[in-house]
Amino acid sequence: MSSPSKGWMVVERKEDTGSPLAMTEEAAHNHHVVTKCLDPEGTKAYLHLADGSPPLEARSFGADTSVSGEVVFNTGMVGYPEALTDPSYRGQILVLTYPLVGNYGVPDQSIIDGHGLPKYFESNGIHIAGLVVSSYSWEHSHWAAQQSLAKWLSDNGIPGLYGVDTRALTKKIREFGALLGRIEVNPRADLPQSMPTDKFEDPNKRNLVAEVSTKTVQIYGKGNTPSIVAYDCGMKFNIIRYFVETHKVQLTVVPFDYNLEANPENIEWQGLFLSNGPGDPAMCPDTVKSIQYALSLDPPRPIFGICLGNQLLSLAAGAKTYKLKYGNRGMNQPCIDLRTGRCYITPQNHGFAVDSDSLPPMWKPLFMNANDLSNEGIIHTNKPFFSVQFHPEASGGPTDTAFLFQKFVGHVRSIPQPIVLQDGLAYKRKIYKRVLLVGSGGLSIGQAGEFDYSGSQCIKALKEEGIEVVLINPNIATVQTGQEKDDYSQGADRVYFLPIQPSIVMDVIRKENPDGIIVSMGGQTALNVGVELWKTGQLQKEGVEVLGTQIDVIEATEDREIFSEKLKEINETIALSYSATNIDEALDIAKNKIGYPVLVRAAFALGGLGSGFAANDDEMRALAAKAFACSNQIIIDQDLRGWKELEYEVVRDSSDNCITVCNMENFDPLGVHTGDSIVVAPSQTLTNREYFMLRKTALKVVRHLGIVGECNIQYALNPVSE
Numbered sequence: 001m002s003s004p005s006k007g008w009m010v011v012e013r014k015e016d017t018g019s020p021l022a023m024t025e026e027a028a029h030n031h032h033v034v035t036k037c038l039d040p041e042g043t044k045a046y047l048h049l050a051d052g053s054p055p056l057e058a059r060s061f062g063a064d065t066s067v068s069g070e071v072v073f074n075t076g077m078v079g080y081p082e083a084l085t086d087p088s089y090r091g092q093i094l095v096l097t098y099p100l101v102g103n104y105g106v107p108d109q110s111i112i113d114g115h116g117l118p119k120y121f122e123s124n125g126i127h128i129a130g131l132v133v134s135s136y137s138w139e140h141s142h143w144a145a146q147q148s149l150a151k152w153l154s155d156n157g158i159p160g161l162y163g164v165d166t167r168a169l170t171k172k173i174r175e176f177g178a179l180l181g182r183i184e185v186n187p188r189a190d191l192p193q194s195m196p197t198d199k200f201e202d203p204n205k206r207n208l209v210a211e212v213s214t215k216t217v218q219i220y221g222k223g224n225t226p227s228i229v230a231y232d233c234g235m236k237f238n239i240i241r242y243f244v245e246t247h248k249v250q251l252t253v254v255p256f257d258y259n260l261e262a263n264p265e266n267i268e269w270q271g272l273f274l275s276n277g278p279g280d281p282a283m284c285p286d287t288v289k290s291i292q293y294a295l296s297l298d299p300p301r302p303i304f305g306i307c308l309g310n311q312l313l314s315l316a317a318g319a320k321t322y323k324l325k326y327g328n329r330g331m332n333q334p335c336i337d338l339r340t341g342r343c344y345i346t347p348q349n350h351g352f353a354v355d356s357d358s359l360p361p362m363w364k365p366l367f368m369n370a371n372d373l374s375n376e377g378i379i380h381t382n383k384p385f386f387s388v389q390f391h392p393e394a395s396g397g398p399t400d401t402a403f404l405f406q407k408f409v410g411h412v413r414s415i416p417q418p419i420v421l422q423d424g425l426a427y428k429r430k431i432y433k434r435v436l437l438v439g440s441g442g443l444s445i446g447q448a449g450e451f452d453y454s455g456s457q458c459i460k461a462l463k464e465e466g467i468e469v470v471l472i473n474p475n476i477a478t479v480q481t482g483q484e485k486d487d488y489s490q491g492a493d494r495v496y497f498l499p500i501q502p503s504i505v506m507d508v509i510r511k512e513n514p515d516g517i518i519v520s521m522g523g524q525t526a527l528n529v530g531v532e533l534w535k536t537g538q539l540q541k542e543g544v545e546v547l548g549t550q551i552d553v554i555e556a557t558e559d560r561e562i563f564s565e566k567l568k569e570i571n572e573t574i575a576l577s578y579s580a581t582n583i584d585e586a587l588d589i590a591k592n593k594i595g596y597p598v599l600v601r602a603a604f605a606l607g608g609l610g611s612g613f614a615a616n617d618d619e620m621r622a623l624a625a626k627a628f629a630c631s632n633q634i635i636i637d638q639d640l641r642g643w644k645e646l647e648y649e650v651v652r653d654s655s656d657n658c659i660t661v662c663n664m665e666n667f668d669p670l671g672v673h674t675g676d677s678i679v680v681a682p683s684q685t686l687t688n689r690e691y692f693m694l695r696k697t698a699l700k701v702v703r704h705l706g707i708v709g710e711c712n713i714q715y716a717l718n719p720v721s722e
Contacts, residue, residue: 043186045161047071047093047132048195049172050180055195056169060185061102061136062153062160068201069093069129071181072351073170075330079396079688080149081106084128084158085121087212087234088307088349090278091203093130093181097170097330101162102137103684105145106152115220115240120144120689122236122395126156127212127278129203130183132169136162141685143720159183177325178351204323204351208279209233209287209308213256217265224250226270226412231256231287233277233308238395242402243273247409260290271302271412274309276391281311281321281352291316295385302411304404305387307350313387314378320358324374327351328389331397334370335377335390339420343370345659346390347397353389354378384411396688398695423655432467435547436514437492438526439473439480441500451523454710455480458521459492470512472496472505473522500525502532509542516547520554520709527554548709556705558603560635570704572697575716576638579603586624587617589636597639600624602631611673613639641671644717646683648698651710658699661710663691670716690722 042059049056049071073095074083080101083089107120118124131153140148153160161183173179180200212234221244228249230239233256243251252267254260256277272294274287281288291312294303305313311321328348335346344367354375356365366377366386377388386408392401410417437458440451455471456479462469471492473481481495494512498504500522509517517539519530533539534551556562560577567574576594580586590598600623602610610627614620627634645666652658665683666674683691698713 040163041138042162045159045183045185046187047161047164047169048182048184048199050195050197050200051176053172055184056164058132058161058163060159061138061150061162062131063157064185065157065159066182066184066187067093067129067159068180068182068199070203070351071095071132071169071173071179072327072329073097073166073173074349075332076347076396076688077331077682078686078691079331081120082122082396082688083349084126084131085123086236086276086349087123087127088236088276088278090127090208090212090234091129091201091206092278093132093183094128095132095164095166095169095173096134097166099134099166100137100684101133101135102140102149104142104687105140106147106149107144107687108146113241115244117237117240120687122238123212126153126158128158130158131160132164132166132183133160133162134164134166136160142687144687159185173326178327204279206279207283209256209277209284212278214253215255217255217258217267218253220244220251220253221248222250224248226250226409227252227268228271228273228409228412229254229260229267229269230273231258231275231290231309231312233275233284233287233312235275235277236391236393236395238393239273239275239306242393242405243409246402247405249409249412256284257286258290259286261293269301271304271408273408274303274305274312274387276307276309276349278308279351280323281308281315284308284312287312288316300383300385302384302408303386304408304411306393307348307389307391308352310375310377310387310389311350311352311354313385314354314359314363317363317378317380317385318358318360319363319378320355321352322355324351324353324372328369328372328374331394333390335367335388335401336370337367337420338365340422341426342423342655342657344400345398346376346392346401347394348390350389394692396692398692400699425655432515432547434468434470434512434514435462436470436472436505436509436512436517436544437462437480438500438505438517438519438522438529439471439475439478440522441474441525451521451526452478452480455521458518463491468493470494470496470508470514472498472500472508474499500529502529502536502538505529505533506538506542509539509544513542514544516545518547520548527558531555531558549707549711553706557707557711560603566705567701570700572701575640577635579633579635580624581633583621583624583628586634586636587620590614590620591617594636594638596620599637599639600627601635601637602627603633603635610634613641613671640716641669642719643670644685644715644719645670645674646686646694646715646717647679648694648713648715649710650698650702650707650713652702652707654708656703658703660695660698663694669719686717690717693722 040059042061045058045060046055069092071093075097077098109118111119113119182195182199214232220240228251230251230253232253243249331347333346333348334343336343356375362381363378365375366379369376379386392404439455459469469492474497496508519526556566560579564574578589597613597615600614610630612623614623647664649661662681663683664679664681667678694715
């Protein structure tokens with residue numbers, strides 16, 4: 001038995017007895033019988049909690065130092081470089097709930113943007129006191145990685161622990177509230193199991209804002225107009241980028257205690273911004289005093305606050321703040337816009353909140369947290385003053401609420417802002433009594449099982465709405481066609497075990513007289529039937545409405561040329577791709593429009609039928625003939641073999657609420673068909689910038705096309721650049 005590589009054990013057994021046989025180092029390296037074993041690395045360490053519970057044993061992957069802090073958790077799946085450099089985490093021991101951390105390493109800190117700021121970070125240094133994760137990836141994989149997370153932490157004197165059950169720890173924090181903690185790395189043998197209380201330090205008793213705020217006045221975007229003053233209470237760099245790059249303003253950043261009324265630097269300003277920051281807002285009386293001065297000006301000058309800025313504006317207006325039980329930190333906090341009822345997915349990082357009931361007259365709550373109903377923003381009823389508790393600038397997280405920057409800058413520029421009204425569609429719901437669901441038809445074993453699942457969920461949702469469901473699907477080996485359900489109400493009312501063909505579907509329609517038909521839950525087979533019945537006018541003749549994604553949208557997604565034109569309308573691109581209806585046309589496209597090698601595949605086909613790569617005219621002829629046997633149209637695509645292949649599952653409703661349910665990363669690069677590969681969900685090697693760049697594009701495309709329901713959008717991502 002030997003250990004040729006980190007964390008692996010190789011065992012060989014004699015064929016006759018099965019007993020272990022000692023192996024050489026070289027043989028162990030080349031042997032195929034391997035057993036993964038836990039081989040802990042790093043120094044022994046403990047996480048002590050102030051509640052007196054037994055310490056949590058772990059291993060260190062950061063600096064060999066011991067620290068105290070407030071133990072908080074973050075639910076983000078990506079973005080640890082951004083989180084660790086967020087000044088709002090000052091003095092806190094951060095627990096990342098995502099189970100595997102360090103996959104994509106840490107980018108180069110010396111790369112700066114056009115404003116002299118580090119491109120990939122939110123401040124000039126790490127602000128957390130310590131980091132706690134479940135599993136640490138000792139090997140990282142990303143083109144931009146300059147070092148490992150372990151080395152970054154060690155170089156900055158920050159301890160990191162792995163091997164902790166972060167799920168159990170998070171549940172404890174949620175149940176008992178935020179706890180003080182202490183990390184002990186390489187502890188003494190005589191260290192007591194219960195840490196003395198004087199060893200725990202509460203960072204909230206310090207003026208954390210004073211520790212992270214700038215000490216000098218700094219100007220970004222000099223010469224731009226208008227001029228906005230920003231109070232730096234721990235401001236993230238991406239806020240600066242939004243103001244200067246996106247909205248072209250001159251941003252004058254001042255220390256948190258700058259006296260705006262005295263204005264010793266004689267700053268000319270037309271708007272006031274209040275940044276995020278750590279700790280208790282009550283620690284910033286000088287900031288509150290300056291905000292009160294700004295509120296008293298006549299005519300009023302626009303004010304906008306984020307995170308701590310929301311609390312500071314509330315205190316200046318006369319409201320109260322309080323400490324949350326465990327805070328809201330992560331990238332998926334749902335916030336309801338109280339003007340429209342729409343819910344946004346927001347990134348957050350705060351431990352204090354505004355008491356909405358204490359708001360004085362003329363002030364109203366603007367947003368509300370859908371989880372704990374805490375305040376997520378305030379607004380003045382007739383003056384341009386507003387703030388939000390979440391982070392519209394994200395980094396990390398989604399930028400779904402970045403429009404608030406535009407609203408604020410619009411106020412500063414004296415541009416009338418549009419009236420925001422609730423969508424009346426919710427009051428115009430059409431009543432459906434009976435719906436026909438078209439299934440996926442006959443499939444090979446192991447093929448397209450997701451359509452069975454989506455169809456089953458569709459039936460369940462329709463039944464919950466009191467709608468009678470008729471299902472056509474000849475595949476008896478599916479969940480959706482099964483009648484042996486614990487709750488009969490969740491199954492279809494009638495099932496037709498008939499082929500998914502246009503004429504047969506029309507026979508069922510004439511017999512059942514449904515109000516609507518759903519073709520978007522049965523994969524390519526159902527889509528093809530729906531398109532044909534619509535284009536021939538048969539559905540319209542019978543008065544059957546297509547529910548969910550409309551046929552013209554389905555055609556736009558299926559026809560590569562229409563799809564390409566649609567993407568051009570929103571400044572998005574796809575790989576070079578053309579369709580052909582004969583071999584001569586296909587040869588011309590491959591040789592003169594794209595260039596060999598190319599990917600050839602049949603249009604409107606399931607499971608990659610008729611697909612392959614062609615490197616010359618002869619291979620092109622052979623592949624085209626094969627593809628035309630499956631479809632009357634083939635698609636010729638640019639060869640992107642070796643690129644990362646990723647997918648996002650997106651759901652959108654008729655009121656334009658749109659979310660990404662999950663994303664996936666293929667284990668193999670492009671060139672290996674998904675059906676022959678392994679898909680990992682969620683993605684493992686995307687940074688925050690990449691993850692949310694693709695998410696933003698997915699939402700943008702789905703909304704522009706007008707998809708209603710669920711869809712899958714696939715990407716090819718260059719493995720050596722953004």
